[in-house]
Structure formats: C-alpha cells, structure tokens
Amino acid sequence: MDVVINGERRHVTAGATLLELLHELDLDPRAVVVEHNRRIVRRVGLAEVTVSEGDSIELVHFVGGG
Amino acid sequence: MTTAVETIHDEPLTIGGHTFHSRLMVGTGKYPGMDTMVRAIEASGAEVVTVAVRRVNLDRSKESSVLHFLDPRKIFLLANTAGCYTAADAIRYARLAREAGFNDFVKLEVIGDEETLLPDVAGLLEASKVLVQEGFKVLAYTNEDLVTALRLEDTGCAAVMPLASPIGSGLGLLNPFSVRTIKRRLHVPVIVDAGVGTASDACVTMEQGVDGILMNTAIAAAQDPVAMAQAMRLATIAGRAAYLAGRMPRREVAMPSSPTRGMLD
Numbered sequence A: 001m002d003v004v005i006n007g008e009r010r011h012v013t014a015g016a017t018l019l020e021l022l023h024e025l026d027l028d029p030r031a032v033v034v035e036h037n038r039r040i041v042r043r044v045g046l047a048e049v050t051v052s053e054g055d056s057i058e059l060v061h062f063v064g065g066g
Numbered sequence B: 001m002t003t004a005v006e007t008i009h010d011e012p013l014t015i016g017g018h019t020f021h022s023r024l025m026v027g028t029g030k031y032p033g034m035d036t037m038v039r040a041i042e043a044s045g046a047e048v049v050t051v052a053v054r055r056v057n058l059d060r061s062k063e064s065s066v067l068h069f070l071d072p073r074k075i076f077l078l079a080n081t082a083g084c085y086t087a088a089d090a091i092r093y094a095r096l097a098r099e100a101g102f103n104d105f106v107k108l109e110v111i112g113d114e115e116t117l118l119p120d121v122a123g124l125l126e127a128s129k130v131l132v133q134e135g136f137k138v139l140a141y142t143n144e145d146l147v148t149a150l151r152l153e154d155t156g157c158a159a160v161m162p163l164a165s166p167i168g169s170g171l172g173l174l175n176p177f178s179v180r181t182i183k184r185r186l187h188v189p190v191i192v193d194a195g196v197g198t199a200s201d202a203c204v205t206m207e208q209g210v211d212g213i214l215m216n217t218a219i220a221a222a223q224d225p226v227a228m229a230q231a232m233r234l235a236t237i238a239g240r241a242a243y244l245a246g247r248m249p250r251r252e253v254a255m256p257s258s259p260t261r262g263m264l265d
Helices: A019-022 A043-048 B034-044 B089-097 B121-135 B146-155 B178-186 B199-207 B225-245
Strands: A001-004 A008-011 A033-036 A039-041 A056-066 B013-015 B018-020 B022-028 B048-055 B078-081 B105-110 B138-144 B159-162 B191-193 B212-215
Touching: A001 B018, A008 A033, A019 A033, A019 A043, A019 B199, A033 B089, A033 B212, A039 B191, A056 B089, B022 B034, B022 B089, B022 B191, B022 B225, B048 B225, B089 B105, B089 B121, B105 B121, B121 B146, B121 B212, B138 B146, B146 B159, B146 B178, B159 B178, B199 B225
Parallel strands: A001 A056, B022 B048, B022 B212, B048 B078, B078 B105, B105 B138, B138 B159, B191 B212
Antiparallel strands: A001 A008, A033 A039, A033 A056, A056 B048, B013 B018
16 A cells, blocks of 8 residues: 655555554654644544545654744 | 753743743644754753644644653643734634643834834734733743833733844844833843844843844754753853943053063063
C-alpha cells in the first residue's frame, strides 16, 4: 500500500496503525508529532488510527531555528 | 566570569505566567556544529531557546532533532512558526509545536516578503487571534510599528516582539524611537527580536527599556559563537543596568567635569 509521508510516496505495510508505521520507519513516537490527513494525532491515539491507501502523513520535530 | 550584576536590583521577567531571570533569549539555527551551539547557549545564560518545526528527515532521523542536544528540563523551548507566509500555515505549525508536549508558548511569525522577511501584519493579527483563543501564549514577531503592536496586545498576545532590523541582517537597532514608544505604550512585555549584529547593538536595544532581546544569527554566525554569546550576555545585562540607572540628559554644549575654579594665574 502506498501513502505519502512528508511529501514522498512510500510503500508501507497495508493496514498498519500510525504507531506501527513509526516503528517501521525506526522513529521514536515520543520524538515526533504526527499529522494524518491534516489532523494532528496525539501520541496516545497513534495505536488507534489505521493508515489507508493514499493517506497523507506529516512527521515533524524540532530543528535549529531562531 | 564574575561581574557586578548581583548589585543590580531588577525584577525578573514574567511572560504568560512564566518567570525568567535572563533577559536574553537565543535561537538554535545556523550554528557550525551542535557542540558549539550547546556551549554558546550555556555561555549566553539564556533560559528561553527558540526552535523551528520541520519535517523529520526519514533517512537520518536520529541525528537531526535539536532535542538530542538540548535538555528541555533545563531550558524553556520556544517554538517558532518561521517560514510561514499565511495565518493558516502559522496556526498549523503552532498546533504541531504544542503537540510536542513542552509548553503552550509560540513565537508567532507570519512572513510577508521573501527578500526582507518582514512580517505580514494582517496575517499576524489573524493568526494571533485564533491561537490566543486556543490557549496559546503568543509572542508575536512584528514590525516596530506602534499601532500593530497595540492591536497585537488587544488580541491577547503574551508578549510583542518588534524587530531591531530584518532577520539575520545584523544591522542593529534602526529605530530606537519606535521601539521606545512601543515599550512605553504596551502593558505586556516587549522583547526585541531580530537584527542584532554585535554586543553594542544588544546593549543599545536594552537601554531603550525593553523587557528582553532575542537573537540567533549574531551569535551563531560570529567567528567564535561561544565568545560572542558571552559578550551578548554581558551586553544585555549592561544595557538593562544602564536603563535602570537612568542616563544623563543629552546636551549640545560641553560642560567641564573638572572644577573651573582654582586654576593657576
């Protein structure tokens, strides 16, 4: 199944939850904020949201800035 | 280095219910390396440190977050909405930043022009209204324009942040009169943000009576960022101390410092 993560089309396991997706990408759920189809998903809810074909996911964190 | 700062009687700075003892706030961008950044922040004595919200680099995620190098228990993270050109984008970034779970403060930037990075004040006011309603403590980066500053205060901003000069320009405080006027008229803290180039700029800015100053490039792009961070710490304290001391009046004619009587024939 293909989804768009941070603007790039990626192949991920079909039926995965957002939490499983983060593990698949080797990302620590405590270190990123997830936006799923323009809706922020809180950390506690990551295991409850299932990803579907074509979904748009943004994974952000803090970087250096002024 | 010890200084006589202990003898300065000053109130701490309170923004949105949080109290800070340093009036210097620093950014985390554009450092030659993370080790330099960490040492510079420490040398600056800053408690408030700004960060930006960006996409995780999916190939190198482990190294790229600034939080691998900063301890959020020791510093106060202030997320910005840098790079946002519309109110909607700035609101989106602010919400994402808050979800990181550190605090509900945001340094709100809505940029209106790519060359000068000057603020879009209409977008800024719009975003500020929405974010204040959502419970954010908004610190609004704005022009050194009194009326905009007053309107931002009216929307409920926790602090207003007029610029000294354009972001990253190092031109120093171009309009001391406007910054002083904003400080005189507002009730919320006024933090000058952007444009400082060297320590004298920080000192002159603080001498206007503003509550604090925020800078990034002046430290990060100095030849020795750690040494410049220390200079900025001292200059901020010196400027504040001079403001509290109250400067002598300006005169257009000289006045001798030594007695005019008792001169030899």
